[in-house]
Amino acid sequence: MNSLRVPRQRLHAGGPEFSRLAWGVWRAQRGEETSSPSKLAAFVDRCVEIGITSFDLADIYGGYEIEGLFGAALKARAAGRRGIEIVSKFGVCNVGPARPGNRVKHYDASRAHIVATVENSLKAIGTDHLDLLLVHRPDFLAPAEETAGALEALVAAGKVRAVGVSNHAPHQVSLLQSKLSLPIVTNQIELSILARAPLLDGSLAHAQETGAAPMIWSPLGGGRLFDEADAATAPVREALREVGARHGTDDIAAVAIAWLLALPSRPVPVLGSTRFERLRALAASCRIDLDRQDWYRILASAQGKLP
């Protein structure tokens, strides 16, 4: 099955090598194939077999329990932690039984919170290092020097191999980068044919400028793309079908991912499906080369006319 293997790329010249498609662990507790450690271990193995080796987590996912589930799955894997890249995030503080001290939802990119969160993540996942640590959301109260200093100390201690951000505006990425001696290797942002803000808000242009490939969350609109009852998204499905037919596929999900892969900023879509056969089908997106007119046909279907 060599032909189906997902290719690899460096996120940044000074950053880690990831699979071109990553898998997001966010929905794992709710997936029939991913909800227990043994099922998840088998799922991870199957991902690795087709070349999806990069796994996206966050401390808060699943009511602060996803990292523990993923860690238990790694223990159940014969290969353990070998052959995969682990991403996690800190900085969003949710209200709930797992964090009784949080009165309100807030963001925290202070030194103390970063260090405590990463120690927890390493313990929950059962690993001595994260391949990539992301600032989940910008914290308006954290001085950039403080966040940068904590990130550098974690890398120096070998607990984190590379650092990045998520949901940051270009100027927020630049501010943090100006205080960091390490490269910010990605900005993980929401982007899909149904969520196109980064095309115009400077995020993708900035990613190209810095050479930091963006990671893309909800690349299929969180599943909204497939809601046949939603008349507003029907023209997009029609365009994806039409373009897919030109490329010999009727899988609109694979065409929607190929639409992201065509961008020159080299995005890494973080796939959220909990069904392995869907991931296998999406691996084919790496072989669909949309030409300029295919790409703009799909863009125009989402907004009537080009920006």
Ligand SMILES: NC(=O)c1ccc[n+]([C@@H]2O[C@H](COP(=O)([O-])OP(=O)(O)OC[C@H]3O[C@@H](n4cnc5c(N)ncnc54)[C@H](OP(=O)(O)O)[C@@H]3O)[C@@H](O)[C@H]2O)c1
């Ligand atoms: N940085 C951030 O702030 C942030 C925010 C949100 C998410 N994320 C990350 O992004 C990852 C992906 O987000 P997402 O789950 O919203 O991504 P997505 O791939 O856009 O959506 C996945 C959802 O679409 C459904 N789906 C329905 N038909 C499908 C098809 N034909 N192919 C594929 N999926 C289909 C899946 O259901 P089935 O499971 O039944 O296939 C699943 O519920 C998360 O796991 C998380 O790691 C990051």
